[in-house]
Amino acid sequence: AQSVTQLDSQVPVFEEAPVELRCNYSSSVSVYLFWYVQYPNQGLQLLLKYLSGSTLVKGINGFEAEFNKSQTSFHLRKPSVHISDTAEYFCAVSSRSGNQFYFGTGTSLTVIP
């Protein structure tokens, strides 16, 4: 079975400061990993995904994430956040067969002016 843990439910950070949103997963099989963002009053949007290859994945809006197989983590980072980054961020994992797909409980990022 798989599961996804987002360790921080809320993360307040000042504008232009760096941020890291943590995601750990458990799985007995090889997985694909995703980060989604939900801006206020909008639907889900894919930020980035890891399928294979380089463990450092770059996404939209200056976000990046690093897949760490030994620590089963896929933390999301941005070196300098903007007010517009205020949103809910979801980590997700799926088996490569596509049989299973799990979302974390989300991290609410609030960027403070």
Added chain:
Amino acid sequence: EADIYQTPRYLVIGTGKKITLECSQTMGHDKMYWYQQDPGMELHLIHYSYGVNSTEKGDLSSESTVSRIRTEHFPLTLESARPSHTSQYLCASRDTGVAPNEKLFFGSGTQLSVL
């Protein structure tokens, strides 16, 4: 703890069968969603509802239909399943409120395989 449930968890059926994927939530949320996801691909919104008797098609065209007769229930139906419908189907809900309280809650998904 998320109180949104999907059944069945897995479903393998033959071509041409009619199927209904169930989704229920006990949180009283007005907004409910159905997403479709294929291996390695991002989620795609196929249906959503903002309340009872309100249903809309999402970004991805789908041959499925939905209904919202009760707040807590948002079933998805395929009248005649085909192999191209094989996918993971995720149901989600959220409350109508002030951000950041409009957080999405996800069900555990239904993996549909049509032979």
